[in-house]
Amino acid sequence: MKAVLFEQFGQAPSVQRVADPAPASGGVVIKVEASGLCRSDWHGWMGHDPDIVLPHVPGHELAGIVVAAGPLVTRWKAGDRVTVPFVGGCGRCFECTSGNHQVCEHQFQPGFTAWGSFAEHVAVDFADTNLVRLPDSMDFVTAASLGCRFVTSFRAVIDQGRVKPGEWVAVHGCGGVGLSAIMIAAAAGANVIAIDLSDDKLDFARRMGAVAAINAARETDVVGAVRELTAGGAHLSLDALGHPATCYNSIANLRRRGRHVQVGLMLGDHADPKIPMGKVIAHELEIVGSHGMQAFRYEAMMQMIEVGKLAPQMLIGRHIGLDEVPQALMAMDRFEGLGISVVTQF
Ligand SMILES: [Zn+2]
């Protein structure tokens, strides 16, 4: 099969012919029909992920058709249209058996712990636990665009953030995660404030359902601005970017007993940000993380998409071919368009 392969971190990947994958005993092989590009792929290529073993095929936001299943797979067969969360649970550890596959102790992540979906075929292990059936009405590109951003935002807003209708929600950072979170929180009945440095992204955020926007490049007191708009502070606030400044603002702009959800990754120098812990205590604030989403929680999200309450396809940008992936991947740190690029030609 054809696949995008790199042999050294930071050196140009190329499209090569490699051996077709075979399913593990509990896994499947999927013919990839669509695969989204993500900044996590760029981090992987740069060598920031210790799980990656060289040579490597990246790609983790995939949808396609099952073409082969291992002998222990009971729920899936050739021809099934599927997608898969970027964190696959083993199905057997304590976290998985308690329903928390997103923090499994033995995670399977296509494109990180194994070869990924910038290829004609991808092998996915623990299929019975992790595969998600696509509704007939959902095309492969939309399914791939759920990727890591949309499902991560769904869990962050609905499950970890416990958003309620009528609440004020502040979303710091309007990249793919932030825009998804705004759409989901607005669909859940919240009043959403978008915060970003770019007017283009803030305009897009309003189209996703934000009722107010703050440009942090011009507003020096973001926390004060949120507190004024909300008459006391947000009930729920998300750092969708992953930066010490947005993390701090997201906690500081909460009202008493408010909830902060950290969604944006904190890497390298940003791993230990400053937190207003005095306020966390005095105002009984909650701080929680959010990491992916379990396969069994897709159903609720899929139903909201099917009835039109959520429209992840609005976040799709360019359709590209597999041969364009090496250039697009290497440019991920410099160029961030408004929409997700999705590979649709293999
Ligand atoms: Zn597990």
Ligand SMILES: [Zn+2]
């Ligand atoms: Zn991703």
